[in-house]
Amino acid sequence: MWATIEWGKLHPKGLQLPSRWAPGGLEQAYLRCGNITSDYAKTFYLGTKLMTPEKARAIWAIYVWCRRTDELVDGPNASRMNPRELDRWEERLEELFDGRPYDVYDAALTATISNFPVSIQPFRDMIDGMRMDLVKPRYDTYDELYEYCYKVAGTVGLMTTPVMGVDPSYTGPMEAVHRAALALGTANQLTNILRDVGEDAVERNRIYVPRDELDMFGISEAEVLSGMFSSTTGRIDDRWQRFMKFQIARARQCFADAEAGVDHLDTDARWPVWSALILYRQILDAIERNGYNNFTKRAYVPKWRKYLSLPMAFARASSPAAIKKPAKLLLPPSASAATVTADRLAK
Ligand SMILES: CC(C)=CCC/C(C)=C/CC/C(C)=C/CC/C(C)=C/[C@@H]1[C@@H](COP(=O)(O)OP(=O)(O)O)[C@]1(C)CC/C=C(\C)CC/C=C(\C)CCC=C(C)C
Ligand SMILES: Nc1ncnc2c1ncn2[C@@H]1O[C@H](COP(=O)(O)OP(=O)(O)OP(=O)(O)O)[C@@H](O)[C@H]1O
Numbered sequence: 001m002w003a004t005i006e007w008g009k010l011h012p013k014g015l016q017l018p019s020r021w022a023p024g025g026l027e028q029a030y031l032r033c034g035n036i037t038s039d040y041a042k043t044f045y046l047g048t049k050l051m052t053p054e055k056a057r058a059i060w061a062i063y064v065w066c067r068r069t070d071e072l073v074d075g076p077n078a079s080r081m082n083p084r085e086l087d088r089w090e091e092r093l094e095e096l097f098d099g100r101p102y103d104v105y106d107a108a109l110t111a112t113i114s115n116f117p118v119s120i121q122p123f124r125d126m127i128d129g130m131r132m133d134l135v136k137p138r139y140d141t142y143d144e145l146y147e148y149c150y151k152v153a154g155t156v157g158l159m160t161t162p163v164m165g166v167d168p169s170y171t172g173p174m175e176a177v178h179r180a181a182l183a184l185g186t187a188n189q190l191t192n193i194l195r196d197v198g199e200d201a202v203e204r205n206r207i208y209v210p211r212d213e214l215d216m217f218g219i220s221e222a223e224v225l226s227g228m229f230s231s232t233t234g235r236i237d238d239r240w241q242r243f244m245k246f247q248i249a250r251a252r253q254c255f256a257d258a259e260a261g262v263d264h265l266d267t268d269a270r271w272p273v274w275s276a277l278i279l280y281r282q283i284l285d286a287i288e289r290n291g292y293n294n295f296t297k298r299a300y301v302p303k304w305r306k307y308l309s310l311p312m313a314f315a316r317a318s319s320p321a322a323i324k325k326p327a328k329l330l331l332p333p334s335a336s337a338a339t340v341t342a343d344r345l346a347k
């Protein structure tokens, strides 16, 4: 049975939702998205509470859609995943953008896109990123990896920026904000990849770090698959340490490219974004503290550091001086790879 619920006014086409999925209507749909967000990412959820309720719940709806998309290829049912399922997921996406959500979580997103100028393209691109994950276990170059990072993470920046909004006093080009949003997504994804090198290689036969860069440091694919420990010292191989220094420097550069953009966001969005940036970036420090062993040690940010970071992020978000910094644009992927040359870092 289909019931038109109170959000007809939100969407020009009028929204329809099976009533069994919307016992309390839109409010319930959003609340459920909020609960899922808080289950998966408590600190981040807390950050969204500083935003206006309209923005916060829109971000939760986007979060849940992204999380579900990721679960399709990464979750417990992932082994049954195939391109057909992703095609179906994309049809559902088109339908929900057309005002015909399939379930209650989709419905929250339908309402979101009618409230904020969110475009469908980054959502399509994220599904495409998941398709890449199904068929592409290796990356030859950083340009290839960058495309993957854009699709699975840069897209998140493009989805959420129209909800968070830019500061009314910002008069610069929107392009700079979008580039920063892309940079933060890329930085997070690169960090995620560096944290999980061992797990991805051993459990999933995936190597995301670029093959030509492994070559540059004289590292073979087989060595990555078996863990880069020196047979004489038993410690992480020197080549791997140098390689990781190079990778970490590039990820840090992406975080730096994102920084100026955060200050252009609307005030209430800055804290959650600074928190995400500061928390995620610390995973890189943790990899260093682990002596670059991302094969048998998982880099994580200890709780006390996390909680220390939140007031730091808050201070950073509230600092008016930060706004005066000139916007810095993200270099194109190959240029940005070139700025942090292997030579400089291999010392
Ligand atoms: C306000 C804010 C921080 C919003 C982002 C919230 C949001 C909608 C997140 C969705 C994340 C998600 C589930 C993506 C699916 C693909 C995926 C899993 C990507 C990886 C995320 C890390 O998740 P996790 O640690 O749980 O990974 P595991 O699966 O457990 O391995 C990613 C690394 C990508 C995360 C990317 C972002 C959070 C993008 C951030 C960029 C912005 C919010 C734009 C900010 C704007 C400017 C101008 C700087
Ligand atoms: N200790 C950690 N170290 C590194 N990354 C983390 C850690 N905890 C969570 N994350 C990542 O940071 C992102 C934000 O999540 P959040 O910090 O809210 O995680 P949480 O585990 O729910 O937090 P809490 O410690 O408050 O329960 C998530 O995508 C998560 O993968």
Ligand SMILES: [Mn+2]
Pocket (backbone or CB within 6 Å): 070, 074
């Ligand atoms: Mn995942």
